[in-house]
Amino acid sequence: MSFRFSADRSEMDAPRIHSWLSDESYWARGRTRELHERAMDGSRNFGVFDDAGTQVAYARVITDGATFAWIADVWVDASVRGEGVGKLLMAGIMDALEPLQLKRTALYTADAHGLYERFGFTALDKPEGWMTRMTGPADRT
Numbered sequence: 016m017s018f019r020f021s022a023d024r025s026e027m028d029a030p031r032i033h034s035w036l037s038d039e040s041y042w043a044r045g046r047t048r049e050l051h052e053r054a055m056d057g058s059r060n061f062g063v064f065d066d067a068g069t070q071v072a073y074a075r076v077i078t079d080g081a082t083f084a085w086i087a088d089v090w091v092d093a094s095v096r097g098e099g100v101g102k103l104l105m106a107g108i109m110d111a112l113e114p115l116q117l118k119r120t121a122l123y124t125a126d127a128h129g130l131y132e133r134f135g136f137t138a139l140d141k142p143e144g145w146m147t148r149m150t151g152p153a154d155r156t
Contacts, residue, residue, distance in 0.1 A: 036051065058076060072103075074087070084120040102130065
């Protein structure tokens with residue numbers, strides 16, 4: 016099976032993505048469809064599709080397009096994990112962001128450090144400088 020990367024928002028299967036994130040992810044469990052749609056609308060959206068055109072992976076990037084980006088909601092369908100889909104997704108995202116010459120691109124992961132390290136991500140040098148403000152339900156990322 017071969018896979019294809021896309022940065023075309025119109026190709027993204029929003030109901031499928033919402034199901035993955037709200038039903039299966041550890042960070043967005045229970046996310047409403049309305050909140051999911053707003054998040055997609057305010058982001059650059061990326062996906063990987065199989066030969067049949069079915070979406071098998073997703074991620075979104077929140078960026079000002081000049082200085083900073085946050086990679087969020089990265090998901091690879093369980094049926095294709097281990098087949099290089101995550102690598103294809105991240106390579107496509109990094110290629111899309113490269114022309115922006117961003118100073119910093121960040122993400123959070125609890126379990127995929129090895130994947131992101133392949134693309135130059137490292138643990139924070141000075142985590143004490145980073146701060147967050149949490150409001151609302153804990154699953155709103």
